[in-house]
Amino acid sequence: MVEFDCLVIGQGLAGTALAWFLRWTGVRVLVVDREERITSSKIAAGLITPITGQRLIKSWRFDDLWPAAESFYRRVEIESGSLFFHQIPMARLFSNSSEAEVFSERVMAADFRRLIREPQPPLDRSSFKSDHGEFEMTTSGQLNVIQYLAASRNYFARDRGYLAADLDPERDLKINEFGIDVPRIGVHARHVIFCQGIDAIRNPWFRAVRFRPAKGEILTVRIPELLEKRVIHSGIWLAHVERDLYRVGSNYEWNQLDNVPTEKTREELVRRLTLFLRLPFEIIDQHAAIRPIHRNQYPVIGLHPDNERLGYFNGLGSKGTLQAPYFANLLTRVLLAHQGDYGRITIDHEVDLNHRAELRGCHPWLN
Ligand SMILES: Cc1cc2nc3c(=O)[nH]c(=O)nc-3n(C[C@H](O)[C@H](O)[C@H](O)COP(=O)(O)OP(=O)(O)OC[C@H]3O[C@@H](n4cnc5c(N)ncnc54)[C@H](O)[C@@H]3O)c2cc1C
Incomplete structure (x- = not known):
């Protein structure tokens, strides 16, 4: 032995x-x-998003978890001689006016303001629709899992x-x-x-x-005309992978718990993507897996x-x-x-x- x-x-x-x-x-x-x-x-997109949901809530214990994650992935990159962790900004486009209202309340708190700024550079309006406003998060990252x-x-x-x-x-x-x-x-x-x-x-x-597990699905899409490298959140997220490839996700399905991609979710993700993306895209791939979530x-x-x-x-x-x-x-x-x-x-x-x-x-x- x-x-x-x-x-x-x-x-x-x-x-x-x-x-x-x-x-x-x-x-x-x-x-x-x-x-x-x-x-x-x-199949995970590897996103670390500090502020999430319609209520724009700061992620649970973010101030402890973020520095631990950042220094951990950097150390593993050095030891393994491979680059896979990227601190990248994320833009949040409000889906409706009530999200914009929540934002105007949240932004009063210094703790919240520390994590955000005006999008820099501003969002390209010929690529994205954003009728209710937006902000950018900078203490955020993406792991190539x-x-x-x-x-x-x-x-x-x-x-x-x-x-x-x-x-x-x-x-x-x-x-x-x-x-x-x-x-x-x-x-x-x-x-x-x-x-x-x-x-x-x-x-x-x-x-x-x-x-209380939840199935989630992700699309890989090709968007030849898009130059944006930031992650865009607007109900769902759009994250750059390489060249003109992006990933789009995700949904929560609590009943049908398997790894089988569905047409219904593909259509829903496409519908939600077209709410904020103006450019044509082609679906390349689709995956599904179950998130391990405790009660x-x-x-x-x-x-x-x-x-x-x-x-x-x-x-x-x-x-x-x-x-x-x-x-x-x-x-x-x-x-x-x-x-x-x-x-x-x-x-x-x-x-x-x-x-x-x-x-x-x-x-x-x-x-
Ligand atoms: C669609 C989708 C999108 C997501 N996007 C994000 C994201 O952007 N950011 C983020 O932080 N999280 C994301 N997640 C969540 C993230 O994927 C999970 O939090 C994470 O993968 C859980 O990791 P884990 O190691 O606990 O489980 P797993 O990834 O399931 O790993 C468990 C491993 O154990 C192995 N295993 C199990 N039993 C045995 C056995 N008996 N013998 C040998 N091997 C075994 C399995 O094969 C597997 O490799 C996403 C999840 C989904 C489904």
Whole structure:
């Protein structure tokens, strides 16, 4: 058996960030992923948007999460020798007059004003319709998620810290007093952390964690005449990818939970795009995936209350790019504290796995 301190199951935004932080503290990590073609992370646009929704609300804990995300992606870029994180401005065009009214209230607060300015340069009126006004956000960014995941995977694989495998959380893990054996891949680890995204719904160790997942769809479109590189938000978003290719998203579907793109959503995204884009476009591609969203809407991290060798990191919802680094760092400190290398670490109630009393007693060998 090859020995590791930590086995991370899942190499999406959650597992990848966790693996980096663990490695930076000297923990020997093996990341295992089953390499599905479509996952939530693989189709995500990677946007970090500070102000969102019709009510123009500042994103939850943005002042903590943004600096953590920015410095994390920069460090990974340096270590992996690859560029995938771009701090780019985003323009928000009001869809109606009530959004403009909300804006005039919000803009009174210094905290809000700090994140915005007049669009610079001004919006090109021959490309966009904006009848109710607009503003620009500057503390914002876009992660090329596919490149980031690939660069990380290649980096981990260099010292055998990555393996392609589909592990069954129940049958493949043999837990004993020294740790966890995974005979199928010839590995022994002191901890296993599940970063499975929506697949955690079927994980017997954490089945008491309740989800409210949402399917989302994204179009890739070609807009030959558009020169805009900023992300444009107006009900939906339009984000530049490369050359004349852009991505358009997204919607929330709570009932039909699968990875199958639909004509209905394609038509809806096209309808909403034409509300603010004046230029002709051609649809190149369409993808769908399920966002892992917990009932309480927050990410959840922690060690299992009945067996601290098992950990959990999930529920990144629609903000995995922003949230993953901060909470991966926190979970790393929780793990080190468990091994006695740190003092006690406090996790806020809303994100603390152990705050879920219902989880106690939820494991296959007792039920
Ligand atoms: C349409 C759409 C657009 C989005 N746009 C954005 C955006 O602009 N900005 C943003 O921040 N977020 C966005 N998101 C949300 C973002 O994608 C999620 O927050 C994030 O991907 C969740 O990452 P994760 O690692 O938890 O899950 P996942 O990406 O699902 O990763 C889990 C990984 O674990 C693997 N796995 C699961 N079980 C096993 C097993 N038993 N053995 C081996 N491997 C396993 C899976 O194959 C997968 O690779 C978007 C999501 C969608 C659907």
